[in-house]
Amino acid sequence: MSRALVLQSDFGISDGAVCAMYGVANGVDSSLAIYDLTHDIPQYNIWEGSYRLLQTVSYWPEGTVFVSVVDPGVGSDRKSIAVKTASNHFIITPDNGTLTHIKKHQGLLEARIIDETVNRLPNSGESYTFHGRDIYAYTGARLASGVISYEEIGPSLSMEELVELPLTDAAQTNGKVEGIIEILDIRFGNLWTNISRKLFKEFGIQYGDLLEVSIESSTRKIYQNIMTFVRSFADSLVGEPLVYVNSLDILGVAINQGSFAGAYQIGSGSGWKITFKKMKELPIKKNNRE
Template sequence: MSEALVLQSDFGISDGAVSAMYGVAYSVDRSIRIFDLTHEIPPYNIWEASYRLLQTVSYWPKGTVFVSVVDPGVGSERRSIVVKTADEKYIITPDNGTLTHINKFHGIADARVLDEASNRLPNSGESYTFHGRDIYAYTGARLASGVISFEEVGPQVALDSVVELPLTVASLKSGKITGIIEVLDVRFGNLWTNIHRSLLKEADIHYGDRLIVTIGNGTRQIYKNMMTFGRSFADSLVGEPLVYVNSLDNLGVAINQGSFASAYQIGTGTNWTMTIKKADETFY
């Protein structure tokens, strides 16, 4: 039986692009099992593609093949790459930074440049703008179904040659934790940071504590308020903000039954910073 093939892209589902990728995969092996991670990555947003892989990959079994196509450099000289993670999953993607979070938090055991001449959908040689269909979905299906081995996708390359985006690490200094807003919990508008739960313990912050939360964009302060650190949304009233630990063990900020991101026009990325510290009686 073939391994699972999991697809991610910024294509959306309003046209036939994703369906075409499915069709190519089924043309390789009609028994292949295909799943969608997401096709709603914001266009060209390599950072979010990297984060969504981190959010998902560890929960799939060994041997699963992921295809991630967020590719603003399609048709250029950028490499196509296939990696084997430390926990034995495979990811096929443009080598443009999409593997940043996986490399940092899970580890990459082996990396190979995808030989696009030998791993390409037959009769697609004159197409240069849909590598997701012609190269990535095709190669992913062949790898997942055992038509080719990992070693046959192309030559091995040094792990330190894999492209990475700048990755900020959260820190604790003088009782204040500083991190970035890495991504949104899109449907609900919650803010997900890179501040790990362990930093809260190190700062002696416990459930029920009142925290001063400050959010900035570059040099501008966008938001500052006091809120409760709760176990769940039940620890706050509807419409109230709260701090909580999300499903990746990192700090999240939300409005109970509301969108924090929409309410305060908050974005994501290394330029969006957040600091938290215990509130004292002099805050007001």
Template sequence: MSKNLVLQTDFGLCDGAVSAMHGVAISVNPQLPIFNLTHEIPQFNIWEGSYRLYQTISYWPEETVFCSVVDPGVGTDRLSVVAKTSENQYIVTPDNGTLTHIKQNIGIVAVREIDEKVNRLPRSGDSYTFHGRDVYAYTGARLASGIISFEEVGRELNVDDIVELEHEQPQLDGAGVVHGNVDILDVRFGNLWTNIERELFLKAGIKYGDALEVTISNGNQQVYKNIMTFGRSFADSRLGEPLLYVNSLDKLGVAINQGSFADAYRIGTGASWRIAVRRAPKVIYS
């Protein structure tokens, strides 16, 4: 029985690139279930590709095969790999940092380099710029269909050697300040999703309803500083007010009630975008 194949790229849907990947997969197995995670990763943004995999993968059945192609280094000596997660799923991707969030938050138990002598679309050997079609979609479809096993992907690599993006761990300092990164945006609504786990936040003794001072910086530049409430939901704030909340991944989020926090303050994401949260005097909005 075929497993699911889930595709993610930064290609967009305005041309035939994604369709070509679907076509290759269906040519391998016309009965293969194929789904799109997203094809709207910002161009070349490996960090976001890594996070969107982490955001999604745990909600799919075991043995689902994910094919993630955000590959500014296509045609270079970067490796093409298949990773097996601790939840028994597979990710077909360039080894360029795309596995960062999966490795740190879920776990990777094995990695194999794709042997292109056997796992490459026939008659595509002279192309070096569309590995998403020629290598990843083809290998992913063969793996999901059971045509090849994980062991037949290629030689085994050391999990510790895979490329990881810079990614600081959240922490609680001695002064009771919680530090973390702005990992990603809830794009449609403009909320900030951080890497601060709810457990760490509560370890600081912070309770729902507390007023907190929030500081956001990009590198050494402070971008935002204000006081807001830690609420259970958006109903705990008034229209247009900022708030802290726990998002769907059980991590700290920052939002404006029915507004875009990211747009309002021009907040970005990634390792250079840092957030610090500490208790502040209660503020009552008039």
């Protein structure tokens, strides 16, 4: 019985790269169900590729095979690997940090190095620049269709050997909750932090509370303002900044019907720090004549 095959890359869809991957998978098994996670990962942005897997994988049926190709090191000595997650999904990808978020938040059961002598598109041996087509889509399709078993992908790889990106944990400190802007909600310009609703609850934050929100890049403070922690966007006015819990049970910051990231030119990653401090009441501005 075939499993679903889900593709992710930074290729975009303006040329034939993604279509070629579809063609390779279809050539393995024309009945295989193939889906797209996204092909709009910013070029070479391994961090975002890692996060989008975390955002998506657990919502698919067990046994689904994911192929993730954000591969600035294609053709180098970086490994090509396949992993089985704790949720019983499979991911085919370069070993360059793409599995960082999945490993930390969902867990991995085992990893294997892809044996390219047998798991490579026939007659592609002299091509070293499109492993997404020649190795990952081909191996992913063979695994998803049952042509090969997971064990036939190649030799085992120790979990400790996997390449990981540095992650920063959110924490309570000095009467504040501190974390990072881990990713952007691209379509709407919202900021998704690495601060869980559980941590906020432990800090004593409740819906309706006023929060002082500060955002810093690696070089300077970008933003500081007071916002309300709301249950939904309907609890705020259009154009008003707000703090909310997103679909992954993580704290987000937004402008109701506006782009927060666009308005303040804010990015994401470990260099973007965000801090929340509970306010007892709004500060009163003094009259300049007093």
